[in-house]
């Protein structure tokens with residue numbers, strides 16, 4: 001059975017790393033799509049785990065080859081999703097999480113209508129600002145850009161299928177898992193199992 005595609009985005013891209021990592025650890029048959037990016041590696045990151053870190057000429061080569069399902073310039077760096085990587089995983093029956101920005105989420109939804117859009121919202125603008133600041137991964141200038149972008153990106157909620165409010169982490173983990181588990185119960189995801197059961201009802 002083919003897996004589903006979950007697009008997860010949030011205003012400014014902040015506040016969902018821990019949440020997604022928890023859900024990936026707690027659910028089977030769930031894969032994270034490792035994006036390509038031209039941004040520099042942060043302390044603690046590993047090439048091939050959080051991202052495939054590449055330089056601009058390599059990224060532009062990927063665009064030319066045509067294997068990127070989507071790509072976007074986010075906060076001054078390129079980010080993009082490999083089409084073949086996610087298609088292979090889905091064909092193998094894995095559900096795939098795309099953790100991408102709002103521009104990318106819009107493009108993927110246009111290209112793959114069956115994808116499920118989940119928006120992760122912080123409980124308030126101030127909490128988002130505090131979380132990003134405490135992470136200490138950006139300069140104050142980069143942070144201001146992210147927070148300014150967040151004011152428009154938040155409107156994307158109205159195009160999404162599900163909203164998860166990331167206030168209490170345990171509740172947000174449970175909510176995100178519920179969305180994924182409920183999608184797995186859809187009729188079209190269970191046709192093979194149902195067919196087997198129905199044959200036992202034949203007289």
Ligand code: 5GP
Nearest residue numbers: 012013035072074079080081099100101104
């Ligand atoms: P960060 O640099 O903090 O890891 O991510 C910055 C932003 O880029 C976040 O909003 C993240 O969701 C987004 N992002 C990560 N990978 C991709 C991708 O493949 N495509 C797009 N469009 N955005 C991405």
